[in-house]
Amino acid sequence: xxxxxxxxxxxxxxxxxxxxxxxxxxxxxxxxxxxxxxxxxxxxxxxxxxxxxxxxxxxxxxxxxxxxxxxxxxxxxxxxxxxxxxxxxxxxxxxxxxxxxxxxxxxxxxxxxxxxxxxxxxxxxxxxxxxxxxxxxxxxxxxxxxxxxxxxxxxxxxxxxxxxxxxxxxxxxxxxxxxxxxxxxxxxxxxxxxxxxxxxxxxxxxxxxxxxxxxxxxxxxxxxxxxxxxxxxxxxxxxxxxxxxxxxxxxxxxxxxxxxxxxxxxxxxxxxxxxxxxxxxxxxxxxxxxxxxxxxxxxxxxxxxxxxxxxxxxxxxxxxxxxxxxxxxxxxxxxxxxxxxxxxxxxxxxxxxxxxxxxxxxxxxxxxxxxxxxxxxxxxxxxxxxxxxxxxxxxxxxx
Amino acid sequence: xxxxxxxxxxxxxxxxxxxxxxxxxxxxxxxxxxxxxxxxxxxxxxxxxxxxxxxxxxxxxxxxxxxxxxxxxxxxxxxxxxxxxxxxxxxxxxxxxxxxxxxxxxxxxxxxxxxxxxxxxxxxxxxxxxxxxxxxxxxxxxxxxxxxxxxxxxxxxxxxxxxxxxxxxxxxxxxxxxxxxxxxxxxxxxxxxxxxxxxxxxxxxxxxxxxxxxxxxxxxxxxxxxxxxxxxxxxxxxxxxxxxxxx
Numbered sequence: 001x002x003x004x005x006x007x008x009x010x011x012x013x014x015x016x017x018x019x020x021x022x023x024x025x026x027x028x029x030x031x032x033x034x035x036x037x038x039x040x041x042x043x044x045x046x047x048x049x050x051x052x053x054x055x056x057x058x059x060x061x062x063x064x065x066x067x068x069x070x071x072x073x074x075x076x077x078x079x080x081x082x083x084x085x086x087x088x089x090x091x092x093x094x095x096x097x098x099x100x101x102x103x104x105x106x107x108x109x110x111x112x113x114x115x116x117x118x119x120x121x122x123x124x125x126x127x128x129x130x131x132x133x134x135x136x137x138x139x140x141x142x143x144x145x146x147x148x149x150x151x152x153x154x155x156x157x158x159x160x161x162x163x164x165x166x167x168x169x170x171x172x173x174x175x176x177x178x179x180x181x182x183x184x185x186x187x188x189x190x191x192x193x194x195x196x197x198x199x200x201x202x203x204x205x206x207x208x209x210x211x212x213x214x215x216x217x218x219x220x221x222x223x224x225x226x227x228x229x230x231x232x233x234x235x236x237x238x239x240x241x242x243x244x245x246x247x248x249x250x251x252x253x254x255x256x257x258x259x260x261x262x263x264x265x266x267x268x269x270x271x272x273x274x275x276x277x278x279x280x281x282x283x284x285x286x287x288x289x290x291x292x293x294x295x296x297x298x299x300x301x302x303x304x305x306x307x308x309x310x311x312x313x314x315x316x317x318x319x320x321x322x323x324x325x326x327x328x329x330x331x332x333x334x335x336x337x338x339x340x341x342x343x344x345x346x347x348x349x350x351x352x353x354x355x356x357x358x359x360x361x362x363x364x365x366x367x368x369x370x371x372x373x374x375x376x377x378x379x380x381x382x383x384x385x386x387x388x389x390x391x392x393x394x395x396x397x398x399x
Numbered sequence: 400x401x402x403x404x405x406x407x408x409x410x411x412x413x414x415x416x417x418x419x420x421x422x423x424x425x426x427x428x429x430x431x432x433x434x435x436x437x438x439x440x441x442x443x444x445x446x447x448x449x450x451x452x453x454x455x456x457x458x459x460x461x462x463x464x465x466x467x468x469x470x471x472x473x474x475x476x477x478x479x480x481x482x483x484x485x486x487x488x489x490x491x492x493x494x495x496x497x498x499x500x501x502x503x504x505x506x507x508x509x510x511x512x513x514x515x516x517x518x519x520x521x522x523x524x525x526x527x528x529x530x531x532x533x534x535x536x537x538x539x540x541x542x543x544x545x546x547x548x549x550x551x552x553x554x555x556x557x558x559x560x561x562x563x564x565x566x567x568x569x570x571x572x573x574x575x576x577x578x579x580x581x582x583x584x585x586x587x588x589x590x591x592x593x594x595x596x597x598x599x600x601x602x603x604x605x606x607x608x609x610x611x612x613x614x615x616x617x618x619x620x621x622x623x624x625x626x627x628x629x630x631x632x633x634x635x636x637x638x639x640x641x642x643x644x645x646x
Binding site: 074075076077079080081083086087090091102103104105106107108110112113114115116117118119120121122123124127128131135152156159160163164166167170173174177178180221222225226228264265266268269270271272273275276278280282283284288315318319348349351353354356377380381384385390391392393394396397 | 439440441444458460461463464465493496497498499500502503512515518519521522523529532533535536539540543547548549550551552554555560562563564566569570573576577578579580581582583584585586587592593594595596598599600602603605606607609610611612615616619
């Protein structure tokens with residue numbers, strides 16, 4: 001028996017360009033069941049509107065990503081505490097001339113509470129999801145999900161609905177009482193997949209050179225660990241061994257993305273922990289993520305694509321700094337970085353005053369005069385305070 | 400010592416997996432609760448057995464900071480160890496981060512999903528450990544149940560987030576004007592994440608009503624239940640749903 005060094009075996013398995021084909025996929029294609037149930041009259045499937053883009057997923061299948069006519073399922077954590085996150089998503093749509101809806105007929109998925117406290121159950125969670133999907137369907141616009149947890153949770157809900165007749169019956173009865181239908185979208189799409197899918201178009205509109213920026217990426221657990229098969233993976237990014245979103249977007253903007261050894265680790269959010277046991281969240285975020293990035297890469301910024309990840313990685317650095325830990329990496333979403341590259345205002349659009357960690361060195365490296373930009377924001381705020389304006393408008397944001 | 404403080408202190412000590420701790424609880428009661436876990440429709444989607452490889456533990460953030468093991472939880476359920484499941488349901492499951500890093504299990508288990516079911520059963524049956532774990536969490540449940548959004552801008556107060564530093568003071572002081580300095584019209588709110596239609600809120604309340612979620616709240620926090628009941632029933636009545644009550 002010939003001897004093969006273990007390093008060679010590992011190397012051969014980790015060769016960039018690793019691919020799987022749909023025929024070899026270890027999981028079912030949910031579309032088969034979805035369309036079968038539609039034929040049987042069990043539910044309605046909302047189709048991805050044309051024109052759409054196709055991106056590769058974990059097992060080599062294709063996922064349709066709508067370009068526009070999107071119904072934006074907002075995130076409670078983003079809108080509540082880091083509102084420049086969602087504002088940047090909307091700003092990119094407007095800049096590219098895409099038609100979209102920012103609905104009021106939308107609740108959160110309520111999954112943050114569910115994963116934190118379990119004060120809900122499968123029928124309630126499914127009904128909340130389907131109420132939102134049904135509302136989107138009524139408008140003719142296709143749902144696009146801003147939050148990583150909503151995205152992962154809705155895919156879990158989809159799995160449960162597709163496999164459990166009794167749950168479908170319960171949810172259909174509830175929807176009937178609300179005057180709605182049991183609707184599932186053809187694809188459940190996360191906004192970062194949309195950003196990734198249009199990354200070249202974003203790059204065409206890039207006005208800020210970012211080639212001197214080094215970034216690390218934190219992938220959101222609920223994006224790529226929950227119902228993993230329709231997360232986006234690309235042979236060109238980490239040899240399709242890790243999800244491609246965020247990294248692919250940053251590379252398209254010319255940013256130098258560097259790897260670090262705890263890439264797979266969670267941010268420490270913990271759902272209940274971030275609200276009532278924050279010692280855990282702080283410790284994990286700092287010791288397993290920020291300090292490792294700092295030690296191994298020392299990036300100018302770390303970029304992620306979920307509500308909880310931005311919050312935990314950013315806010316946890318304040319207390320750690322007081323203890324002399326190696327922290328100090330600004331944290332932003334891919335939507336904020338993409339909008340900034342396209343010329344969005346750091347405070348009127350990215351709303352970075354809601355973030356915590358010092359980002360001034362990052363702006364100075366980009367040649368952006370943050371003092372002038374902050375002054376412009378303060379002038380806009382003064383107009384609101386004096387009553388000259390009621391709100392900051394989209395036109396004001398680009399003025 | 401308050402139960403919340405006691406829970407924190409307990410976390411500092413090794414998990415007691417002996418069966419002495421809950422010896423006074425009848426075996427039949429423990430078996431009844433485990434049966435409730437096993438009859439959940441999702442149970443067979445999250446547990447297929449256990450190789451005891453420990454990959455879930457290696458990936459788990461909570462295992463690094465608490466005496467917590469998703470492997471032990473999966474094994475206890477797979478072996479149908481009623482006593483151990485009861486101990487874990489009380490002393491371990493609330494340490495889980497619900498990140499689902501453990502979903503990389505080569506057997507296809509989802510220990511995180513299993514824990515979701517165990518937590519639901521603990522809440523539905525009003526276990527004291529569930530009440531303790533959720534102590535201090537009531538205002539969050541109130542927010543999500545009554546507004547449909549989990550966190551609101553006005554929750555960013557220095558006394559709630561002292562460890563987030565001075566910028567929380569700045570946000571709290573400028574909250575109203577900074578919210579008006581947001582271009583999306585739906586975000587000019589302070590007590591809710593975004594502007595949600597009244598009709599949409601009523602539909603959410605009807606979902607809570609039809610799925611028995613308020614009964615779960617009642618089991619773990621009766622005071623919170625009563626406050627929510629008042630708020631929701633009044634809005635439902637105004638919307639013409641006089642017959643919908645949470646009693």
